[in-house]
Amino acid sequence: MNSKRILVLGIGNLLWADEGFGVRCVEALNAGWVFPPQVELMDGGTQGLYLLPYVQEADCLLVFDAVDYGDEPGMLREVVGDQVPRFMGVKKMSLHQTGFQEVLMAAELTGKLPAELVLVGVQPVELEDYGGSLRDAVKAQMPAALEIAFKWLAHWGATPDARTGLAERINNPALAIDLYEGERPPADQAYRLGDARFLNMEAS
Template sequence: MHPIRPNPSENACHPCRDSAETLCVLGIGNVLWADEGFGVRCIEALQQRWEFAPQVQLIDGGTQGLYLVQHVQQADRLLIFDAIDYGLAPGELKLIENEDVPRFMGAKKMSLHQTGFQEVLMLALLTEQYPKEVLLIGCQPEEIEDYGGSLRPVVKQALEDALALGLAALRRWGAQPRPRSRPLSEVETVTFAELALGRYESQRPSEDLACRSGDERFMPAREGL
């Protein structure tokens, strides 16, 4: 692919060159609870496979809640990946845009991180520092009550479609995605190397050695015990 060379006769203030917008790509969720980690895994895959223009930020938002507000406020355009309970078939994707995003994320919460991120969006609105455009790419989870689990196959397959949709939006926004020319070192990754998808899945303990539903010391007492 050949680079597009600017025409010297064009206006020097052409938006594609001198007024690059800040683009924030945010994955939220918890990789320790199976499909809850969908958003973070999307960010991980994007960073591993693609490079972007300097104004693009890839952020592993995890479950940070209000700590993410500065990223939202500084973004001209915001792309969000998350696992969302739409009441659809597992692995089905749904796109929500602009003013519908904060309302939708608060309609049917799946976990505490969604409550926190809805507050982030509302705070950005109240401070009048809200992105010009917001796109939420959400995936219907199959399983989230599996501590230490990974993405279920149907959700892992949907991740590829979600990335394609996200890249299409980023191209429209001027992010200039291009296949990565070199692999990342462990210190460059947005997620901890110990939690990288392949390593996380390959090192999971057996059913006999690890609790799958949480720490039993803090679980509600079972009837009859």
Template structure:
């Protein structure tokens, strides 16, 4: 069974706090483990429909993402196979989820759909924080999420080796979690709720009306 083609995909936007959960999971997995040639790890970011060719090409798809299930913040939920598209569209948090729904629909329409699918989703704490990083309850679920994925992959004969060497990142180095957080401005130096210039202009217009 270990000849199956497998894609481990993290999706989301690391610039919007907990939206980056999926990307951080696959980033951590890439740093810690070495997989065989039939396993591909990918930072899917917010690529949406551009991911369809990668999904069409595999037998097994594992996806990490921040999903609003309406649960306690930081709660993990595992969704399998045909249920995954339903949960991706249950409550849209951002355009990347709409895009990934379309990816799955297109892959199914073309007849090139993964035989096995696992979505590991985490309930976010905070999304409206541009330039923000993962909140602690969400960050704490990276390791448990990775363990869920590794346990799932065992049924396909996938048991990775521990990686003890530096590896090439899946995204530009400045977006890697440690570097990204260390360079994050303080709340006093950065405003993350929008563009202050636009907001000041809007407030002026409201005051004149």
């Protein structure tokens, strides 16, 4: 059995539109495929340094995220090796990226940076929509992003199998994309700076 410990991590904030790209990718992997025991899928959210011990334990790290490269909205990039920390800090979109860059730096300082690093990132279309979901151009890149992940997993000797039953979710069931999008009020009713579902307020 391949002894490489592999961490597949989705980071970002589901509540801010395209910031949720990374988490949605990991959710999709978990829902559709069964992975060898050395592979851990994780919704890293915005946890920052709390992710450090998981990163330190990994031999191979694949990260999904929305990253502002200055590209055309919806463009997908694959970044490998020592370029990953640099690209994570190209242009900070939110505190989660500052936090994750610190995670990589701390892992390197402790001599426990994964030997292989891969970032699968998308250029966001929209971030300023609290309670919103992925924009179409970003959501459309998810299959291509997963294909990149499958390529690396095969390279690391950890090809997954198609799932035949329902998966145990890796985060709160209320965050499932179909439910999340289905309960989103229409644009002509939603307060674009917030969402009553998350502000614990009654919709007016």
